[in-house]
Ligand code: SF4
């Protein structure tokens with residue numbers, strides 16, 4: 001077709017779709033989170049804009065866009081504005097290899113899992129640039145926390161993912177999904193329950209969500225790395241955070257919950273993926289509005305003393321069983 | 325490169341510079357406050373941190389100084405009562421009582437029996453609102469958003485009750501020299517009677533949701549030790565002292581008014597850490613409920629206008645002399661010292677704010693802990709900034 | 715073994731408390747809301763009647779536009795915030811005939827009976843911005859002519875408006891009483907507070 005390879009067209013479409021999907025998800029999630037939080041606290045949440053406040057996130061987005069972009073005095077302007085963009089772009093790439101349906105895969109890559117893990121650690125870089133570039137002491141503290149945290153939590157995440165790929169023998173997400181076709185007991189969660197638990201905990205840590213939201217702990221560090229951001233600078237960080245959440249939950253449902261396959265054969269479709277992803281997202285929101293925040297050293301202790309040994313043990317056990 | 329041009333501006337004010345002078349290598353000086361989410365107002369703390377560890381810290385006060393003591397020298401004796409409601413928005417009734425009690429002592433006025441009971445009931449209800457406010461805000465500081473809403477749900481019911489006899493919801497000033505301003509009507513008593521079992525039912529939920537929570541326990545246990553010796557040196561009272569294992573409570577040790585008629589316990593904890601102070605406050609809520617119950621039982625019937633009958637006119641002139649009166653507030657021992665020269669205006673009013681003494685222990689307790697612990701310690705002291713500065 | 719139990723077994727068991735927390739918030743998630751949606755719902759009138767708003771005058775039972783106040787100045791002198799101002803009414807200016815009559819009476823050695831100034835105040839203003847809502851004025855009023863308003867919907871958009879002319883306000887209320895304003899549409903919130 002005009003000499004343009006089919007794969008490129010596919011990619012562009014996927015990138016645009018990922019962007020739209022991301023923005024849409026961020027809007028829906030913000031609304032859901034606020035409603036959910038409201039009802040947990042026995043108040044209605046957003047209610048005034050649109051029916052039951054459904055247009056509230058849209059209006060909030062508009063408000064954010066109409067605000068002035070402020071660069072603090074003495075900040076390193078280039079790094080300061082590079083950071084939010086840098087945190088946004090990898091999120092879009094994260095969505096590429098995830099199979100959302102039988103034909104709904106942005107990019108068939110054999111090393112899909114590796115790609116995701118590589119891109120997801122980009123966020124740490126963006127956060128450290130934001131904290132450093134804004135010339136704010138709280139920002140630097142937040143950035144330092146964020147880096148230690150993302151680096152630490154990457155490892156158990158990687159180890160659990162590895163144990164899945166040991167079992168399935170592939171790094172391609174579509175294949176991992178395909179292997180889970182069939183009934184509900186064919187899902188990986190039953191074969192790797194420990195890995196699932198570790199993945200969930202590490203997911204909280206990796207996405208900087210409460211109770212592990214130490215990088216922006218507002219009662220300690222005012223707002224951590226994004227203290228100085230205004231307008232869409234803050235908006236981008238905000239969207240990226242929700243983007244990471246969606247991406248992580250999608251990956252979790254692909255790896256452990258059978259992706260786009262339903263609980264019994266013959267009803268597969270993208271809606272299953274959506275249902276599973278949102279179920280996991282609700283778990284994250286629910287936890288956020290229930291638990292206090294952990295302390296920083298406890299967070300790292302949990303990682304190095306609990307998750308890492310357990311994940312290693314799980315990996316070795318998987319390897320042993322596969323060998324036998 | 326425009327960065328770091330005007331270093332002159334970035335030096336900070338006197339306190340920052342003073343800290344900067346004694347700074348070690350490789351540490352960072354940060355200002356927590358005056359605008360910081362977990363200082364609950366305009367308290368400012370200059371902290372020197374080594375990474376996340378606190379090397380030194382120093383509270384800086386005075387951002388909310390309102391000259392209450394000086395105002396006492398310009399208002400009439402009766403006219404100073406509204407000020408008392410504003411000193412501490414958490415537990416204003418106790419402040420009311422401390423001042424009114426001091427003036428009554430000076431003038432030798434005896435308070436009608438029913439008025440005493442009303443004071444006890446209202447002060448204890450107010451203590452509940454104070455502790456609920458602290459509880460919610462403390463958990464909020466530690467990062468959980470929901471408990472404060474549940475606490476405020478109950479607090480709202482209490483405010484609805486207290487609104488009846490005092491016509492206000494936060495800064496009560498309904499105590500008068502020689503009595504209380506308004507009586508509790510039947511509807512109000514009935515509301516209190518229904519509130520007590522309701523709150524007893526809610527308390528286990530608070531425990532399950534927060535006190536038992538693994539994360540919270542790890543956050544507050546063993547953090548911010550303020551032991552008996554430190555309490556003595558800094559003059560800490562109230563839950564901070566009781567959290568250090570000393571059963572000192574003005575209501576029991578120097579019983580004022582009619583507190584000796586009630587049967588209640590003083591909860592103490594030996595751990596001397598934030599968790600100890602937390603448990604003391606939560607246990608105190610139950611004790612307050614007990615006191616209210618007993619007071620409601622013993623409450624003399626309301627006949628005639630005998631809650632104010634011995635009250636002097638607001639333009640009273642107490643005889644020359646001085647008096648000191650202490651009560652147990654939500655945060656500790658509240659003391660008011662008044663001096664009269666026989667005129668319509670007090671010669672001097674001195675207010676002893678418990679929060680001020682408690683806050684001073686912070687710097688020592690926070691040394692060597694990490695930044696997140698500073699928040700946990702600060703919250704466990706239950707500081708009300710207007711009270712610190714007065 | 716003990717250390718193992720303390721450092722390994724106990725933390726795992728303690729994780730149960732996290733599930734309990736989730737259960738509680740989940741339970742409250744399913745319960746009805748307890749907040750009042752203001753413009754659509756209003757607080758029940760029982761609660762409203764105990765609200766203490768600004769200070770206002772009470773009218774005479776027979777003539778609600780006329781305050782019970784006897785201009786004794788108790789409230790003004792005792793107010794700690796000096797927010798009340800009261801101007802007493804002057805005695806009516808005597809006409810020339812009256813003056814002549816009085817002069818004649820004085821000459822005759824009779825006691826002169828001059829008409830007294832009316833007791834009700836000529837002007838009564840109140841600065842809400844200064845008031846500390848302490849209630850001293852109310853409890854010291856010998857005529858029981860003051861009370862806290864329980865109108866929570868009273869608003870002012872400027873400082874000037876908060877300087878209320880209490881007499882004018884009493885008149886307003888009196889006319890409102892005779893011709894009641896249309897009821898507010900919103901229904902009271904169902905105040906169900908289950909345990
Ligand atoms: S309530 Fe108190 S401050 Fe207000 S007008 Fe009356 S006496 Fe003055």
Ligand code: SF4
Pocket residue numbers: 782783784785786787788789790800851854855856857858859860
């Ligand atoms: S105290 Fe009562 S009667 Fe006296 S001037 Fe004030 S409102 Fe009028």
